[in-house]
Amino acid sequence: MPYVNIKITREGATAEQKQRLIEGATQLLVDVLGKNPATTVVVIDEVDTDNWGIGGIPVTQRRLQENP
C-alpha cells in the first residue's frame, strides 16, 4: 500500500530507466517492510531544470557552470 514519489530533473530519463525506478522502489518496500507490491504505487515527476533549484540557483544555470 505504500506510495513513493520520485522527483528528478527532466534531463532525458528513458522509459526503460523509469521502469527500473518503478521496479526498484517497489522491491525496496517489499524487501525492507514486507509490503504488498500489488498495491504499491510509484509516481515519477520530471521537473524542468528552470523549475528546480539547489543552493539558491536553478539547475539550468548549474549545468552551464559545470559544462561551460
Added chain:
Amino acid sequence: MPYVNIKITREGATAEQKQRLIEGATQLLVDVLGKNPATTVVVIDEVDTDNWGIGGIPVTQRRLQENP
C-alpha cells in the same frame, strides 16, 4: 482552507471531467468537515503512464497487457 491533490494518469481526462473533480472534492470537504469552499484548493496532476507504476510495472505496460 483544505488543500486536495488528485493524481491521475494522463489518459484523456477532459476539462469538464476535471471541473467535476474540483467541484466534487470541494463539496466533500464542505459536507464532511464544514470547510469554507472559498479557500479550498484542488490541484490535479496528470502523470504520463510511463511515470506511474503499480505492482512494480509502469501503467504503459499494464495497459498493453489489458488491451493486447
Added chain:
Amino acid sequence: MPYVNIKITREGATAEQKQRLIEGATQLLVDVLGKNPATTVVVIDEVDTDNWGIGGIPVTQRRLQENP
C-alpha cells in the same frame, strides 16, 4: 489507480469523518473517471494550526481573531 492527498488543519476531525472523506474521494474518482476503487489510495494529512498559513498568517492566529 488514482492517488488523492487531502490536507486539513488538525482541529479534531474524527475517525468517522476521515472515513467519509476516504469513501467520498474514492467514489468521486469512480463517478467522474471510472477509476477502479480497489487501487485508489487516499491519504489525509492533519497539519498543526501553527504550521498552516493563509493570507500570510498562521491559522492559530486566525482562529484567535475569529474567536477572541
Added chain:
Amino acid sequence: MPYVNIKITREGATAEQKQRLIEGATQLLVDVLGKNPATTVVVIDEVDTDNWGIGGIPVTQRRLQENP
C-alpha cells in the same frame, strides 16, 4: 536540507521570475532557521489552469469571469 515545493498556475512565469522564487525561498530558510543553502532544494510546479480549482471552480473559468 529543507525542501520547498511551490505550486503556481501556469500563466507565463519567466525563467527569471522562477530564479527569484528559488533564491528567495532558499534565503528565507537561511534567514529564519539558519539552514544550509547548499542542500536546500526548491521545486516549482506550474499547473494548468484547468487543473487548479479554488472555490469549487477551475481557475480557467475564474479568469474568464475576471476578464470577460
Added chain:
Amino acid sequence: MPYVNIKITREGATAEQKQRLIEGATQLLVDVLGKNPATTVVVIDEVDTDNWGIGGIPVTQRRLQENP
C-alpha cells in the same frame, strides 16, 4: 539532486528499517540515473491507519478484517 518521498502507514517501522529505505532509495537513483547521492533527499512520511484509505475504506478497518 533527486527528491524521494515514501509514504507508508504508521505500523511500527523501526529506525533501522527507515535507514534501509533511505539507503536503498538513494542507491536506486545512483544505479539507474547516475545521480549524486550527496544531494539526494529521501523523506519518509508515516501516516496513521485512520488517515490512509484504499478501496474506499481506512486501513484501520482493513486490518480488523484481515485479523478479526
Added chain:
Amino acid sequence: MPYVNIKITREGATAEQKQRLIEGATQLLVDVLGKNPATTVVVIDEVDTDNWGIGGIPVTQRRLQENP
C-alpha cells in the same frame, strides 16, 4: 492562489519562526509574481530526523557525526 509546502527536519522550530516562514513565503509570491496573499497557502511539514535522509543516511546519524 499559490500553494507552498516547506519541509524541514523537526528540530525545535518555534511558532514564531514558523510564522516568519509563512509570512516570508507569502510575501515572496506577492513580490515576484504579484499573487494575491489572501489565497496563498503555506504548509510546513516537520519531519523526524529518523525519517529524513540525505547522502543515503538519516539526519539522526548525520547530527551524531557532526556533534559526537
